[in-house]
Amino acid sequence: MTTSITIPYIKSLGKDRNAINLDLLINLYNDPNLSLELKREIISSIGRQNDKVRVAEFIKKNFKNSLNTMDMVYQFYRTCLYNLESNTDFKEISLDIEDYFKNEIIYKMKYFYNFKKNKNKFIQTKSEIFEPTLLVGNCLETLEKVKEKSVKLIFTSPPYYNAREYSVYKSYQEYLDKMKEVLKKCHNVLEDGRFIIINVSPVITKRPGREFESIRYPIHFDFHKILSETGFEFVDEIIWLKPEYSVPNRNGGYAQTQKPLSYKPNCVTESIMVYRKKSSFLLDENIKAYKDFSPIFTESFDRTNCWLISPRSSKDHPAIFPKELCEKIIHYYSFPGDLVLDPFGGSGTFGDVAKEMNRIPLLCEMHPSYVKHILKKGYKSISS
Ligand SMILES: C[S@@+](CC[C@H](N)C(=O)[O-])C[C@H]1O[C@@H](n2cnc3c(N)ncnc32)[C@H](O)[C@@H]1O
Known part of the structure; x- marks a missing residue:
């Protein structure tokens, strides 16, 4: 039987x-x-x-x-x-x-x-922001002005801990605490079930003298912790792979002595951390909201989590996104018409690409010269 x-x-x-x-x-x-x-x-x-x-x-x-x-x-x-x-x-x-x-x-x-x-x-919230907008000032304050759950995608590259002149924090812990505060604000404005994507990589800070070891901070590991604690779920890690000629050379010392322990590889990768705002429903529910969307089928999409993209340098900002990176993120993680946010806007690359791809960019920036730069591109500004 x-x-x-x-x-x-x-x-x-x-x-x-x-x-x-x-x-x-x-x-x-x-x-x-x-x-x-x-x-x-x-x-x-x-x-x-x-x-x-x-x-x-x-x-x-x-x-x-x-x-x-x-x-x-x-x-x-x-x-x-x-x-x-x-x-x-x-x-x-x-x-x-x-x-x-x-x-x-x-x-x-x-x-x-x-x-x-x-x-x-369950009602789909409509975004209150209908045109490209720059929130001028500290995003911890300006994000308060954005309607809860109205943003459909967040992509950003946060300030690097004390690696550049614009990021001055008393300690690494203070930096992480500040970043966690920003993530909480992001969580409030992001629609349930939608994606937050963070581009980070380890940083090294200047050593105070030749007799001291320099400290290397694994920012992406610590971001996992603060993202999870804030209510985001890990989805994927995409590796941004850069051509070797485009990154600083760290091989010099080892090349001369070839002594074990002195080895330092050239860092040709950055992390693209893909997280989703925790929700009580499946992703299908988010997709269903776009009933009228018809995809254009293509064979040439990224099939792996390793994306080879050359970095970009610009006189406008020291840490500018390559446009190609923004294009991929926007294409894979948002729909046309969506309100998309970069809380650390910088020169506004993400916003530029978002506009080109028919999304509505919402940027935050506090540094006066970057604010001026973005405003030249026809953004409505809201100040804190
Ligand atoms: C890594 S850069 C972003 C560069 C940007 N991805 C681009 O393509 O130009 C980080 C930016 O965040 C800004 N920033 C840092 N803390 C901020 C805060 N609390 N509120 C608003 N902007 C902030 C800095 O002025 C800097 O321009």
């Missing part, structure tokens, strides 16, 4: 909600020879049955025996969530499971369930 039990058979028992099928499903569940996959399907089919008192009894009796089998636990929990309103036992068991596991998958399931329950109350 056991070998002839199949998933479609169990599903069919689940669809026909009568007492005989419920008995049959419970008997099947108790068969020690059934695979985990079949047992999961049985729990799901039992959850669909009309007699919720018996369903609750079944879960109460069995879920504790499956605490080491996460697939089963999730199925029991899911059954409870979808039956919460029919019987208080489901609530009690779901609380037990939440309390026992306290894990991120359980939390996600709960958020998703709540989202589905309140789906009709």
Whole structure:
């Protein structure tokens, strides 16, 4: 008998909600020879049955025996969530499971369930900003002026910790704290489920004398921590690969002595950290909002997380984005018409490309000469 039990058979028992099928499903569940996959399907089919008192009894009796089998636990929990309103036992068991596991998958399931329950109350917020806009001043203050959840994509390259003259922080910790504050503001203005993408790489600060070691800061590792703490989920790391001739040479010392420990490779990569604002729903929900969008199909898209792009230098700013990098980010992570934000605008490269690609750029900048530079490009300005 056991070998002839199949998933479609169990599903069919689940669809026909009568007492005989419920008995049959419970008997099947108790068969020690059934695979985990079949047992999961049985729990799901039992959850669909009309007699919720018996369903609750079944879960109460069995879920504790499956605490080491996460697939089963999730199925029991899911059954409870979808039956919460029919019987208080489901609530009690779901609380037990939440309390026992306290894990991120359980939390996600709960958020998703709540989202589905309140789906009709979910309204897509319309951006209040309808034209290219520059927020002049410290973005910690100016971002307060932007409507909550109105931004659809954030891409930025934050100030490097004390590596350039415009970033002066008392300590690395102070720098990270400030960046975390900015990320919180970004979180407020970004629509749920949309992307924040940060371009960073390790920096080295000037040493105070030849007798001191210089310190190299792995900014991207620390950004992972502050992004996660602020409510963003890791999605991808894209590696921006640069031609070797375009980066500073660090091989000199080793080339002369070739002594171990003195090795320093040339750094030809930067991190493009792709994160998504945590949400209780799947990405499909964000995409569905653009029903009328028709993609133009092409074979030539980036198939790996390694993008070879030459850096760009400019008299306008010491740390300017290559346009090609902005184009890729905007193309892969936003739709035409979207409001897209760079909280550390600099010379405004991201805004330039956003305009060319029919997005609405929103930039922040506090340095007077960069502000002047951006305003020449026809931005509406809002000051703090
Ligand atoms: C790494 S640069 C960005 C360069 C930009 N990606 C480009 O293509 O020109 C960082 C910029 O952030 C600005 N900045 C730093 N802290 C800021 C803050 N709290 N509010 C607004 N702008 C800030 C700096 O003046 C600097 O121009």
